[in-house]
Amino acid sequence: MKGFIPDLLDEISDILNVTLVVNHVEDNRYGSHDSHGNWDGMIGELRANKSDLAAAPLTLTVERSRYVHFSHPFEELSLRILVKKPSTHILNDDAVLLFRPLTVGVWLSVIAGFLVISIVLYTIGRYSPIQREQTEGGVLWALCLTCGVMSLQG
Structure with a gap:
């Protein structure tokens, strides 16, 4: 895996002197709540104790924060439009x-x-x-x- 989050996890593992095993969620979802109270995605794996940590561009919502703890945002992403520099x-x-x-x-x-x-x-x-x-x-x-x-x- 490449990108900011894997690099951040590598730095955290070096600082804490631990080995992190990175895996993808089976259903490739971030986490949503169904009518029966079950969670899928990363939130579901955290709730079922299949994972200890989830690292992704996950939106912090009130509903999710009732069930899992979020860190402070470490990156702010905003949309940009790039235009070729004029001559x-x-x-x-x-x-x-x-x-x-x-x-x-x-x-x-x-x-x-x-x-x-x-x-x-x-x-x-x-x-x-x-x-x-x-x-x-x-x-x-x-x-x-x-x-x-x-x-x-x-």
């Missing part, structure tokens, strides 16, 4: 650099979606009796509301 002639043009990661078709779709959402919000605001009482709900209101929603600013 130097593109870096000199700062106005274009922002738009380079996505194609023209994607940007046109974003703009079209922005306009469609704004028109729908304007139409709802124009013909809703509740909206007419609270605010005028003009085109500028719809554009600002759509911009706030799309930029996740609320």
